[in-house]
Amino acid sequence: MDTEKLDLVLEKLSPVLLPPAEYPPAIVVKDTPRNELIERIKNNAKTINLDLTDEHWEVINFLFDFYVHCCDTKDPGYTGHKSYWKYVDCTADENCQHALDAEDEEHCKYGQLSNKEAIKAYRIYRILVKAFKDKGGKKHLYKLFPFGPLFTVHLLAQLPRLIDDVDPHYGTAY
Numbered sequence: 001m002d003t004e005k006l007d008l009v010l011e012k013l014s015p016v017l018l019p020p021a022e023y024p025p026a027i028v029v030k031d032t033p034r035n036e037l038i039e040r041i042k043n044n045a046k047t048i049n050l051d052l053t054d055e056h057w058e059v060i061n062f063l064f065d066f067y068v069h070c071c072d073t074k075d076p077g078y079t080g081h082k083s084y085w086k087y088v089d090c091t092a093d094e095n096c097q098h099a100l101d102a103e104d105e106e107h108c109k110y111g112q113l114s115n116k117e118a119i120k121a122y123r124i125y126r127i128l129v130k131a132f133k134d135k136g137g138k139k140h141l142y143k144l145f146p147f148g149p150l151f152t153v154h155l156l157a158q159l160p161r162l163i164d165d166v167d168p169h170y171g172t173a174y
Contacts, residue, residue, distance in 0.1 A: 006147055009048045009155070016160050025159040026071035026118045029064050037064065041156045050156075056144055060153055062131055063124075071118040121150050121162035121174040148173030 029037065041060065045052050052060075117123045128149055129137045136143075145152040151165045151173040166173045 009147070012047050013044050013155055015155050016158055023160045024071075024115055024119050025154065025162065026067040026115075028159055029067040034064065037157050040158055044156045044158070059128070059132065059141065059144060059149055063128065063150070063153055066124070066127065067118070071113045072115045119163050121165040124162065125150055125174040150174045
């Protein structure tokens with residue numbers, strides 16, 4: 001992994017470091033209009049000079065569809081996408097005063113994930129690898145997203161980080 005390039009990307013787009021239990025990504029994706037997420041990804045990709053191809057969008061849309069259709073999103077702590085984006089947009093503003101703190105089963109051929117499972121990077125990563133197995137699986141995903149498919153998509157969409165999305169012992173980002 002090219003750590004210098006990653007450092008430059010992170011300098012421009014800091015990951016959302018909220019605790020996953022506070023805002024599970026599946027809830028944010030389900031509650032936020034898709035066009036808003038797509039616009040956010042396009043703007044952030046432009047910021048870091050990343051050209052998104054149809055193959056990138058296929059992975060991104062699969063992930064979002066999986067979150068919407070295959071992840072349990074019953075979480076009493078989540079108050080709504082407007083408060084989430086207000087927080088994220090505020091922390092991206094240099095004048096911000098806040099500090100970051102560290103059902104439909106026919107669509108779910110890869111299985112349902114509970115709220116607790118849907119915040120763990122490895123569980124979702126394994127599903128992505130299975131879903132794109134016919135295109136090369138892991139090799140295909142890392143060709144598109146060298147810093148890890150989940151880490152990169154979450155970074156571009158400004159979704160909360162997943163638990164263990166980066167394994168420092170092996171230098172792996174999921």
